[in-house]
Amino acid sequence: MQERQTRQKSIIYDALKGLDHPTATEVYVRLQETHPTISRATVFRVLGGFAQNGRAVELRLAGKDVRYDYNVEQHYHVHCKECGRVADIFLPVLSGIGEEIKMASGFSVEGCTVEFFGVCPTCKEKIS
Numbered sequence: 001m002q003e004r005q006t007r008q009k010s011i012i013y014d015a016l017k018g019l020d021h022p023t024a025t026e027v028y029v030r031l032q033e034t035h036p037t038i039s040r041a042t043v044f045r046v047l048g049g050f051a052q053n054g055r056a057v058e059l060r061l062a063g064k065d066v067r068y069d070y071n072v073e074q075h076y077h078v079h080c081k082e083c084g085r086v087a088d089i090f091l092p093v094l095s096g097i098g099e100e101i102k103m104a105s106g107f108s109v110e111g112c113t114v115e116f117f118g119v120c121p122t123c124k125e126k127i128s
């Protein structure tokens with residue numbers, strides 16, 4: 001039983017890595033092709049567990065479904081209002097911002113969510 005759970009976890013983790021900021025449903029759909037025995041409930045539970053123990057990050061962008069990111073390094077996201085695509089942004093200009101907030105507020109800052117949104121290049125082409 002324990003071994004099966006460990007195996008399922010690594011299968012789900014691989015699927016997460018192979019997708020681009022997927023929702024739990026997207027991971028589940030992807031796994032249906034290769035591992036149809038893994039249930040939707042298992043996928044949701046395992047992804048939630050990853051977020052809890054720091055193996056993945058939960059993204060809540062614009063009130064849409066929760067997306068998961070296997071990249072736990074500090075980075076930011078920009079998402080497309082048209083198609084929902086999410087892209088990573090690594091901006092050194094924002095690193096150290098926690099220190100400044102600490103100085104301004106006295107809070108010890110543990111993290112932050114920065115959300116950018118707009119229209120992705122593919123959708124921009126379609127519109128124009």
Ligand SMILES: [Zn+2]
Nearest residue numbers: 080083120123
């Ligand atoms: Zn788009």
Ligand SMILES: [Zn+2]
Nearest residue numbers: 069071077088
């Ligand atoms: Zn990301």
